Amino acid sequence: MSKPAKTPKPTPARTTFRHGDLHRTLLAAGIELARAGGPTAVILREATRRAGVAPNAAYRHFSSHAELLAAVRAHALSQLARAIEAEIAAIPPRRRGAALARAHLRAVGIGYLTFALHQPGLFRTAFTNTQPVAGDSDKAKTGASGLNPFQLLGHALDLMALHRLLPPRRRAGVEYLAWSAVHGLAFLIIDGPLHHASPAEIATLSERLILMVEKGLSS
Amino acid sequence: MSKPAKTPKPTPARTTFRHGDLHRTLLAAGIELARAGGPTAVILREATRRAGVAPNAAYRHFSSHAELLAAVRAHALSQLARAIEAEIAAIPPRRRGAALARAHLRAVGIGYLTFALHQPGLFRTAFTNTQPVAGDSDKAKTGASGLNPFQLLGHALDLMALHRLLPPRRRAGVEYLAWSAVHGLAFLIIDGPLHHASPAEIATLSERLILMVEKGLSS
DNA sequence: CTCAAATGTGGACACCGTTCACATGCAGCA
DNA sequence: TGCTGCATGTGAACGGTGTCCACATTTGAG
Numbered sequence A, B: 001m002s003k004p005a006k007t008p009k010p011t012p013a014r015t016t017f018r019h020g021d022l023h024r025t026l027l028a029a030g031i032e033l034a035r036a037g038g039p040t041a042v043i044l045r046e047a048t049r050r051a052g053v054a055p056n057a058a059y060r061h062f063s064s065h066a067e068l069l070a071a072v073r074a075h076a077l078s079q080l081a082r083a084i085e086a087e088i089a090a091i092p093p094r095r096r097g098a099a100l101a102r103a104h105l106r107a108v109g110i111g112y113l114t115f116a117l118h119q120p121g122l123f124r125t126a127f128t129n130t131q132p133v134a135g136d137s138d139k140a141k142t143g144a145s146g147l148n149p150f151q152l153l154g155h156a157l158d159l160m161a162l163h164r165l166l167p168p169r170r171r172a173g174v175e176y177l178a179w180s181a182v183h184g185l186a187f188l189i190i191d192g193p194l195h196h197a198s199p200a201e202i203a204t205l206s207e208r209l210i211l212m213v214e215k216g217l218s219s
Numbered sequence C: 001c002t003c004a005a006a007t008g009t010g011g012a013c014a015c016c017g018t019t020c021a022c023a024t025g026c027a028g029c030a
Numbered sequence D: 001t002g003c004t005g006c007a008t009g010t011g012a013a014c015g016g017t018g019t020c021c022a023c024a025t026t027t028g029a030g
Helices: A022-037 A044-051 A055-060 A065-089 A097-118 A120-126 A149-162 A174-190 A199-217 B022-037 B044-051 B055-060 B065-089 B097-118 B120-126 B149-162 B174-190 B199-217
Strands: none
Touching: A022 A044, A022 A055, A022 A065, A022 A120, A044 A055, A044 A065, A065 A097, A065 A120, A065 A149, A097 A120, A097 A149, A097 A174, A097 A199, A120 A174, A149 A174, A174 A199, A174 B174, A174 B199, A199 B174, A199 B199, B022 B044, B022 B055, B022 B065, B022 B120, B044 B055, B044 B065, B065 B097, B065 B120, B065 B149, B097 B120, B097 B149, B097 B174, B097 B199, B120 B174, B149 B174, B174 B199
């Protein structure tokens, strides 16, 4: 009702020839597609359709379908980072020292798994096979803190090493071990045998997994 | 040179109207495509092309592209099971008791990771999002032992519990924790930041990961 | 030998990503 | 103010994909 219903098409259709902000609109449509159906559901033509524009118009803003998907993926990674940050922010403020370090690591894992559970489409899109994330400083992939999910994990592990909860000698490469465990469980929950597990079962397994990592790293 | 070159087409082209064993031929072509390019490379039309047959012929043997892909996936899982079995078979025969149990668990993990590293296309195809594998007794997905990869892991964990290397009280659900860790690392190696890591680095991380799981589970 | 079922073919459809030539509106400069 | 160049959107088309339909051929059972 906000715009004059000049044409009764699905998208009200702009009255101007120019769209105004097609780049953002296409990205938003792509994100919505990814949210609903994962990376393979990000269809360029469907995005243009939702934007009320001809298919080719997309090529003025993204050089290819892959580039649109990459932009959607960056957004998904950013959302994941924010989910982790939210969990970190929820740590009881009285925690200090080693207890804080452990709570931090747990928050990263729980935030990661929670996001995977509640936004499976975006999560799968975030890890659709493309370029590495680790040393990537692309701002579009970070949360409010300016860190991407991998860097948030690294920070949590730094805290662990600082409080001798993991041997500083073996600090190197540990993010890969911790990430493996958490990412693997996320996969099992989304696409694997845990797909039909209850939220309670998933929560229990998540906690057990994080304890396994904690204990397994403290050698 | 083996067949009379009646038509100089890429595939020598059969002389009979009937193909003989198109089902197997299409499956083999699909497997080859998956090996080379992962699940998205399994193109139905390309498989028929390689079989020297019209696209529609495939529909006499597979009801859809998804069904062909599922058959390829089953084969990939079977190959994975065999890779694990090979690693188990290579355990020094003098190992007994707890040492055998630990070697068994390690063999499952190493077999899994080795397969992922050497057959990334098939590995990704094996875990392209579809139905669960855990309680699946489909023979096409098993190795020579008749067990699928998940069941092989379960067996290794049974041995661990038997020798008190993991508390029998907490045996339930432990396959998910162990699998998470190993599968997650496989992902990082294939599609993630470890994609360009050297074989030596990967081997080191693999061993460290398995030690983490072993220690983390022994609580 | 007949005939129905199994198997492969040809043609078509809708959908996808992508490209080319063209139309249009805006912005900056005269 | 008016003109002009450029960015932006359009239309038609191409090759590729999965899939369906009607048809042709071969095979095997009675």
